[in-house]
Amino acid sequence: MSNRVLIFDTTLRDGEQSPGASMNQEEKLSIARLLQELKVDIIEAGFPIASKGDFNSVQAIAREIKDCQIAGLARAKHEDIETAWNAVKEAKNPRIHTFIATSPIHMQYKLKLTEDQVLEKIKDSVSFARNLCPNIEWSCEDGGRSSIDFLYRCIELAISSGATTINIPDTVGYTLPYEFGEIIKKVKNNVPNIDNAIISVHCHNDLGLAVANSLNAVENGARQIECTINGLGERAGNAALEEVVMAMKVRSDLLKVHTEINTESISKTSKLVSSITGFPVQPNKAIVGANAFAHESGIHQDGVLKNVETYEIMSPESIGLKKSSLVLGKHSGKHAFKEKLKILGYDVGDNYINEIFAKFKMLADKKKDVYDEDIIALVDDTHINQINTLKLLNLSIMSGTNSKHVASLELDFKGEIKEISGSGNGPVDAVFSCIAKVVGFSPKLKLYNINAITPDSDAQGEVAVKLEYLNKEFIGKASDIDIIVASAKSYINAINKIINFEKNSNMQEGVSEISLTNMKGI
Ligand code: KIV
Numbered sequence: 001m002s003n004r005v006l007i008f009d010t011t012l013r014d015g016e017q018s019p020g021a022s023m024n025q026e027e028k029l030s031i032a033r034l035l036q037e038l039k040v041d042i043i044e045a046g047f048p049i050a051s052k053g054d055f056n057s058v059q060a061i062a063r064e065i066k067d068c069q070i071a072g073l074a075r076a077k078h079e080d081i082e083t084a085w086n087a088v089k090e091a092k093n094p095r096i097h098t099f100i101a102t103s104p105i106h107m108q109y110k111l112k113l114t115e116d117q118v119l120e121k122i123k124d125s126v127s128f129a130r131n132l133c134p135n136i137e138w139s140c141e142d143g144g145r146s147s148i149d150f151l152y153r154c155i156e157l158a159i160s161s162g163a164t165t166i167n168i169p170d171t172v173g174y175t176l177p178y179e180f181g182e183i184i185k186k187v188k189n190n191v192p193n194i195d196n197a198i199i200s201v202h203c204h205n206d207l208g209l210a211v212a213n214s215l216n217a218v219e220n221g222a223r224q225i226e227c228t229i230n231g232l233g234e235r236a237g238n239a240a241l242e243e244v245v246m247a248m249k250v251r252s253d254l255l256k257v258h259t260e261i262n263t264e265s266i267s268k269t270s271k272l273v274s275s276i277t278g279f280p281v282q283p284n285k286a287i288v289g290a291n292a293f294a295h296e297s298g299i300h301q302d303g304v305l306k307n308v309e310t311y312e313i314m315s316p317e318s319i320g321l322k323k324s325s326l327v328l329g330k331h332s333g334k335h336a337f338k339e340k341l342k343i344l345g346y347d348v349g350d351n352y353i354n355e356i357f358a359k360f361k362m363l364a365d366k367k368k369d370v371y372d373e374d375i376i377a378l379v380d381d382t383h384i385n386q387i388n389t390l391k392l393l394n395l396s397i398m399s400g401t402n403s404k405h406v407a408s409l410e411l412d413f414k415g416e417i418k419e420i421s422g423s424g425n426g427p428v429d430a431v432f433s434c435i436a437k438v439v440g441f442s443p444k445l446k447l448y449n450i451n452a453i454t455p456d457s458d459a460q461g462e463v464a465v466k467l468e469y470l471n472k473e474f475i476g477k478a479s480d481i482d483i484i485v486a487s488a489k490s491y492i493n494a495i496n497k498i499i500n501f502e503k504n505s506n507m508q509e510g511v512s513e514i515s516l517t518n519m520k521g522i
């Protein structure tokens with residue numbers, strides 16, 4: 001058996017099914033580009049039957065991304081499978097991923113099908129898919145709670161009908177590591193034609209065991225892991241890509257397997273996914289949390305200075321965190337700034353550099369040390385301002401314990417300068433109401449989140465908002481040393497996404513949309 005484990009990333013499909021994590025086509029494409037740089041083997045780009053938007057995103061990814069297999073998800077229905085095929089067929093290496101539930105509870109209550117009927121559907125759906133595409137993945141949804149003897153029959157049939165990958169999901173994150181490993185071992189030993197397919201696993205994290213279960217499955221013969229960046233996914237999420245990959249790398253002495261992942265792109269991919277979805281990464285999250293490589297206590301710091309391996313089992317550089325001795329401040333010149341951008345992985349054009357450098361100077365005037373995180377936020381913010389039509393030009397606030405909270409804003413909306421003042425229940429409320437008046441609609445604020453980017457009290461605040469408009473959610477993110485300005489900019493970022501969405505959906509008028517939420521009962 002090969003000791004190469006394939007990495008199947010489902011951030012854009014299962015990850016997007018996290019409540020509030022929906023992404024637009026451009027955002028999905030930018031994540032797919034980084035997944036390609038990360039060298040994942042397979043990108044599950046979406047669930048094409050779910051909506052026209054999903055279909056278009058999968059198709060755009062299939063057209064552009066050449067170095068990864070591109071998979072589209074489909075239920076055991078011809079319409080789903082055909083739609084998935086149409087979305088992925090232009091990929092260099094397309095895959096159809098079709099599934100049906102096999103656990104007693106799912107078959108009885110959700111599907112209302114007997115075991116024999118499910119077997120019939122497996123044969124029909126897999127052979128239909130195989131006639132379209134040579135690369136077929138079949139999943140037994142809720143495999144972790146399915147009868148093992150029934151699983152053997154389903155898997156054997158799926159393989160004889162044309163499946164090339166058999167995925168065994170622990171859909172509800174219920175199994176324990178040794179128990180899940182046993183399932184894989186039994187499948188490997190008891191399904192007669194199992195050597196004609198790759199065994200894959202797809203573990204959810206409801207008991208916090210998704211990574212442990214996936215690794216135990218690998219020890220027992222699985223050679224594909226389905227996972228997501230930052231562990232995004234339904235409910236408690238999926239196995240985190242960065243954790244399974246780094247565990248296999250750091251403990252290759254025991255696990256004796258490897259992946260082809262370019263681990264040095266992990267950190268920036270994690271940041272991009274967090275920034276696009278608005279889901280912050282908890283500071284103590286393994287591998288990608290802000291504290292994952294921070295040594296706070298004196299004893300630890302002393303040990304690390306003497307020999308870094310006393311408290312570090314992997315280097316920050318191995319996940320792409322570049323330590324640089326270049327600390328920027330107000331006296332830093334454009335050359336040093338450009339050098340820093342290069343180290344951080346930004347290739348910024350000449351027109352752009354002047355704008356970002358001017359912003360850096362303004363920030364450095366207010367803040368003694370400018371950290372890498374500050375610069376990343378500056379670049380992201382500049383980009384945000386360039387591609388959107390609603391822009392913040394000026395903001396002032398009158399606020400206090402016993403006074404009214406009044407905001408005054410100057411905005412550029414569709415090229416016209418708008419000045420507006422208004423009050424609210426607090427400064428943020430006052431600012432948001434003013435912006436809503438200017439654009440002429442008032443989305444519901446579903447989430448407001450603020451984090452300090454760096455530790456000091458002069459740190460920039462990073463604000464994420466989630467707005468609901470016409471039953472869809474839009475995330476905005478921005479940062480500034482003034483948290484009210486960061487709030488205004490993040491709200492404007494989300495408003496711009498709504499405006500863009502409206503523009504795009506007017507272009508697609510007449511297309512019927514099945515919302516993803518409706519698809520969740522699958
Ligand atoms: O969790 C699950 O069972 C799934 C399948 C569709 C693979 O996401």
Ligand code: ZN
Binds near residue numbers: 171
């Ligand atoms: Zn799942």
